Amino acid sequence: MSNPVQAQPPLPSKLMLGIAFGQGIALLLLSLALANEAWPSQTPVINFPLWTLAIASPAMLLFCLDGKNLSRSLKAVGCFSTVLLFLALYVGWQASPHGQFPIDSLLFAYFLSMLIACFKGLMYCQQWIAKSPMDYEDLFTRSWRNFLVAAFAAGLTLGVRLILVLWAALFSAIGIDFFEELLRKDWVLYPLLTFTFAYGIWIFRRLVKIIDSITKLLEGLIRLLLPIVASVLIIFLSSLAFTTLEPLWETGFGTALLFWLNALTLFFVNAVYQKGQGAPYSPWMHRILSVAIVLLPVISALALYGLYLRIDEYGWTVERCWAAATLALLMFFSTGYAGCVIRWRWMWHRHLGLVNTAMGGVVLAVMVLSNSPMLDFRRISLASQLQRVEAGEVELKEFDYRYARHHLARPGHQAMQSIIAEHETSDPELVRIIQAAEGRRSRDTFDLLWANLSYRPEPFEPPTGLREAARDTVFGDSTDLHENPVLIRVDLDEDGEFEYALLSQHPEDRFFWGKARLFFHDGDAWRSVMLNESGNWPDDIDVGNALREGEIKLSPARFKNLNLGELSFQPLY
Numbered sequence: 001m002s003n004p005v006q007a008q009p010p011l012p013s014k015l016m017l018g019i020a021f022g023q024g025i026a027l028l029l030l031s032l033a034l035a036n037e038a039w040p041s042q043t044p045v046i047n048f049p050l051w052t053l054a055i056a057s058p059a060m061l062l063f064c065l066d067g068k069n070l071s072r073s074l075k076a077v078g079c080f081s082t083v084l085l086f087l088a089l090y091v092g093w094q095a096s097p098h099g100q101f102p103i104d105s106l107l108f109a110y111f112l113s114m115l116i117a118c119f120k121g122l123m124y125c126q127q128w129i130a131k132s133p134m135d136y137e138d139l140f141t142r143s144w145r146n147f148l149v150a151a152f153a154a155g156l157t158l159g160v161r162l163i164l165v166l167w168a169a170l171f172s173a174i175g176i177d178f179f180e181e182l183l184r185k186d187w188v189l190y191p192l193l194t195f196t197f198a199y200g201i202w203i204f205r206r207l208v209k210i211i212d213s214i215t216k217l218l219e220g221l222i223r224l225l226l227p228i229v230a231s232v233l234i235i236f237l238s239s240l241a242f243t244t245l246e247p248l249w250e251t252g253f254g255t256a257l258l259f260w261l262n263a264l265t266l267f268f269v270n271a272v273y274q275k276g277q278g279a280p281y282s283p284w285m286h287r288i289l290s291v292a293i294v295l296l297p298v299i300s301a302l303a304l305y306g307l308y309l310r311i312d313e314y315g316w317t318v319e320r321c322w323a324a325a326t327l328a329l330l331m332f333f334s335t336g337y338a339g340c341v342i343r344w345r346w347m348w349h350r351h352l353g354l355v356n357t358a359m360g361g362v363v364l365a366v367m368v369l370s371n372s373p374m375l376d377f378r379r380i381s382l383a384s385q386l387q388r389v390e391a392g393e394v395e396l397k398e399f400d401y402r403y404a405r406h407h408l409a410r411p412g413h414q415a416m417q418s419i420i421a422e423h424e425t426s427d428p429e430l431v432r433i434i435q436a437a438e439g440r441r442s443r444d445t446f447d448l449l450w451a452n453l454s455y456r457p458e459p460f461e462p463p464t465g466l467r468e469a470a471r472d473t474v475f476g477d478s479t480d481l482h483e484n485p486v487l488i489r490v491d492l493d494e495d496g497e498f499e500y501a502l503l504s505q506h507p508e509d510r511f512f513w514g515k516a517r518l519f520f521h522d523g524d525a526w527r528s529v530m531l532n533e534s535g536n537w538p539d540d541i542d543v544g545n546a547l548r549e550g551e552i553k554l555s556p557a558r559f560k561n562l563n564l565g566e567l568s569f570q571p572l573y
Contacts, residue, residue, distance in 0.1 A: 009066040013202055016062055020198030023058035024191035030054060031186050042099075048092030048110075049085050056118050057081045062201045063122055063146060069129050076125040084114070087371040094378065094409045101438070105318065105407045106378075110371060117367035120360055122146055136353030139360065140274045144215040145208070153200030160196045161189075219271055223280055226268040230292035233265055237295055245302070255306035255323070262299045262330045269293065269337065270356060273349040283346075290341050290348065296334035303327050316384035318407050321377035325366055333359055378408045382415055396423075397430055401437030446471055449504065454486045457552050462487065462500070469519055469526035470502055484544040488552065497521065501531060505543050 030051055033041045040046040057077055064073040091110050095103045123142045127134055168180035182188060204211060240248075248254035269289070272280060281289065304327050311320055336355035340348035369375040382404065388394045396419070404412035416434050423430050432448065450467060485504040492499045499520040516531035559571040 009068050011202055011205055012065055012067055012070075015070075016065060016198055016202050017195060019058045019061055019065075020194045021191060023054060023198075024194035026050075026054040026058075027194065028186055028190040031190065035186075044095035044098055044103075045089060045092040048095065049088035052084050052088040052114065053081055056084055056114065060118065060122055060125065062198050063149070063205075064126055064129055072129045072131075073125075076129050080118075080121050080125055083368065084118075087114070087368065090373060091371050094376075094411075096410060097413075101409060101413045102406050103409060106409045109318070109322070109377075113367045113370055117364055119143075119146065120364040120367070123360075124364075134357055136357045137274070139357065140270075141212075141215075144218075145205075145211050148211050148214055149201055149204040152204045153197050156200035156203075157193050157197045161193060164189075164192075219274075222268050222271045226265075226272050226289065227281070227285060229261070229265050229268055230289050233261060233292050233295060233299065234288070236261070237298060249306060249309065255303050255310075255327075258299055258303035258306065259323075259327060259330070262296065262303060262334065265292065265296060265299075266330065266333050266337070270352070273352055286346065290346065293334075293348070294338045294341050297331065297338050300327065300331035300334045304331060315388050316381045317403070318377045318381050321380055322370075325370065325375075329359070329363060329366065332362065376411075378411050382408050382411045386415065397433055401434050405437055449485045452485055454484070454548055456486055456488045460489055463498075463521075465526050466500060466519055469528065470517075473517055473528050484547045486547045490552065490554070492518065492554065494554075503531070503547060505547060 030041075030047070033039065033047075040050060060077045060080065061073060064077060091106065095106055123139050123146065124134070126142050126146075127138060132138055164183045168183045171178070172180045245254075248257075251257075304324075307320065307323055307327060311324075333355065336359065337348075337352065340351045340355065344351055366375070370377060373379075385394075385399065385404070389396055389399055401416060404416060408415075416438065420431050420434055450470070485502070488501040488503070489498050490501060491497065492501075497520075499518055501516070501518050503516045517528045518531050519526055519528045521527075562569040562571075
């Protein structure tokens with residue numbers, strides 16, 4: 001029976017390049033709207049779907065189209081794009097209201113999950129377009145081809161971009177700035193680079209034999225690595241009988257190590273045995289690999305247990321939700337592979353396709369559901385952390401509002417607003433903590449810091465203008481509530497005039513990060529310079545106690561300034 005994946009009909013070059021040009025124009029318009037803060041950039045529920053469709057739909061068409069399947073390609077990509085549209089609507093709603101909280105974390109998770117979803121969905125769309133059954137060998141071949149074609153097309157696009165940079169730099173070096181200014185323009189870059197990417201796809205899709213040869217080369221390299229990884233797995237599990245799990249958990253990244261061991265083993269096994277034909281190793285090596293595969297669920301279970309310990313102690317977060325989903329997928333893969341070994345013994349490799357085909361759909365479903373109300377990790381995380389507050393494990397003032405603001409998007413924002421509304425009059429300090437975490441500049445923040453100042457070496461009245469000068473520096477712009485604020489009156493340059501050192505401690509860090517400044521009177525105005533940390537502080541130093549009660553003394557500088565005419569150099573150490 002002929003393999004439908006092997007046949008490569010002529011590609012419609014004009015249509016593909018036309019799609020790329022249209023994609024470039026769409027991305028250009030969206031980029032200009034974003035740069036100018038124009039519609040729809042300020043409306044995430046519209047902006048997210050437009051960006052998603054402008055990136056994903058044309059790219060999928062470029063991978064699906066050939067000279068005979070335009071109608072089926074449009075249907076397949078259209079149906080998949082409809083799913084993406086609804087997901088983007090929901091994620092855009094999660095990013096609303098615009099500008100009220102950072103969405104970097106949301107964007108990263110959305111982009112990565114949609115990239116995986118599109119990669120998996122593309123294979124199924126291509127199989128449906130070709131009227132082929134979901135045969136694993138075909139899916140595997142398509143996955144490698146799609147990956148390598150995309151990688152080479154992206155490399156071509158990057159190469160063109162670097163050549164443009166070189167072009168602009170060369171002419172700028174001889175005083176011709178026209179090209180540097182021209183090649184910075186979005187209306188040049190977007191159409192040109194999308195056109196280049198599409199051209200790369202068109203070129204490399206035609207080079208099927210070369211792409212397949214590269215795939216075989218990579219498979220050959222992986223075939224050399226798989227026995228090493230399998231040996232590491234077996235030896236590691238054997239060693240745990242003597243060391244126990246405690247040293248692994250004490251590293252702080254034991255779960256991550258187990259994850260990578262599990263993932264690499266699965267990937268390598270999948271790459272080497274993908275065709276389900278004869279074993280590529282000698283019988284004794286094949287049996288060693290069989291033992292390693294039977295042990296894979298143990299690695300998955302240990303990784304899940306390590307994650308469970310963190311969740312049990314600190315509750316769910318978005319990162320832990322993603323980790324749990326990923327480790328659960330690895331557990332299903334590992335259990336399926338081990339089941340093949342147990343059921344079919346040494347002929348297990350002939351049946352891996354059953355596991356991989358089914359699990360491919362599960363992976364796609366998880367990526368889709370994680371961007372929908374049915375598996376919203378932000379809502380799950382918020383509910384878990386608030387439950388810890390209700391259970392008395394965490395005080396409301398100790399709740400991680402910064403995490404809620406930066407990682408929980410709309411649910412976190414709404415929860416913080418609800419807490420503010422509930423405690424606005426009864427607990428102003430809690431409100432200030434939340435406002436500081438939100439990044440809002442509270443009028444009371446600096447006033448609170450100044451009101452709580454400790455004056456050293458003895459109480460004194462701050463000179464006129466010092467408070468206003470401090471407000472105009474980093475202290476006045478601070479959205480943080482700092483602890484142990486202290487104002488020290490000292491004559492640092494021993495000229496008979498006092499200077500004033502204003503310091504405070506961040507509650508989560510022993511270091512000052514700019515919250516230490518020296519104010520001095522220069523003519524008719526106050527000036528300030530940053531006080532840098534000097535010397536090596538003991539690891540167990542009590543910063544708060546040192547600020548409040550530490551002995552005040554001056555130490556001479558080790559090096560004086562070096563002057564060369566009007567040039568002056570100051571050693572920093």
